[in-house]
Amino acid sequence: MLFSVVSLKGTLFFGFFCMIFLFSNQANAQTDSLSLVSDTVAPADPRLINLDTELPNKKIRNSKKALTYSAILPGLGQSYNRKYWKIPIIYGGFAGLALVVDFNQKKFKQFSNELVARSKNDPSNMPDPALAVASNERIVELKNFYKRNRDFSILGIVGLYGLNIIDAYVDAELSGFDISDDLSLKITPYLQPPATIVKNQPAFTGLKFTFTL
Numbered sequence: 001m002l003f004s005v006v007s008l009k010g011t012l013f014f015g016f017f018c019m020i021f022l023f024s025n026q027a028n029a030q031t032d033s034l035s036l037v038s039d040t041v042a043p044a045d046p047r048l049i050n051l052d053t054e055l056p057n058k059k060i061r062n063s064k065k066a067l068t069y070s071a072i073l074p075g076l077g078q079s080y081n082r083k084y085w086k087i088p089i090i091y092g093g094f095a096g097l098a099l100v101v102d103f104n105q106k107k108f109k110q111f112s113n114e115l116v117a118r119s120k121n122d123p124s125n126m127p128d129p130a131l132a133v134a135s136n137e138r139i140v141e142l143k144n145f146y147k148r149n150r151d152f153s154i155l156g157i158v159g160l161y162g163l164n165i166i167d168a169y170v171d172a173e174l175s176g177f178d179i180s181d182d183l184s185l186k187i188t189p190y191l192q193p194p195a196t197i198v199k200n201q202p203a204f205t206g207l208k209f210t211f212t213l
Contacts, residue, residue: 078171081175083171097156
């Protein structure tokens with residue numbers, strides 16, 4: 001029982017870890033993003049550029065293609081976006097969730113069979129001696145517990161599949177935009193000249209804070 005609770009918590013933690021790890025790259029990566037600035041021409045809008053075309057610094061990905069590829073085969077969209085390091089994370093998540101589904105399914109069947117054996121006097125299907133101390137109510141409770149864990153794990157697989165599609169789509173959408181971190185703070189001296197409207201208001205000095213986001 002304790003092991004099952006730990007396995008469920010571990011599954012949920014692993015799922016959240018995959019989500020955070022997959023999407024953390026969207027907010028902090030791509031410092032080598034598109035640069036189309038000219039001395040005489042205004043910068044081009046990457047959204048107006050043909051998709052799947054080579055640019056001076058990188059290639060803009062087609063988000064619809066990435067979405068379709070990942071829907072057909074998980075990880076294929078990440079491969080199209082050249083984010084190969086995400087593929088082992090995706091399949092590791094699927095493998096871990098599949099193992100949890102299998103474990104809880106076996107436990108569910110074990111306690112289901114125990115209830116059937118207790119309700120029938122069939123010599124070929126005797127109750128499990130290891131569960132003799134457990135009441136029928138306890139067996140039903142354990143059966144429902146493992147059934148719920150199995151169902152949650154199946155939902156986790158579906159969620160990871162959807163997350164794989166969303167990640168590929170967002171990655172392709174952001175391939176043409178500069179989202180590199182450029183957060184800076186500049187502090188400079190500041191001089192306020194005497195006011196011309198309000199009388200007797202002298203000049204004063206201070207510090208000017210400039211944030212770049």
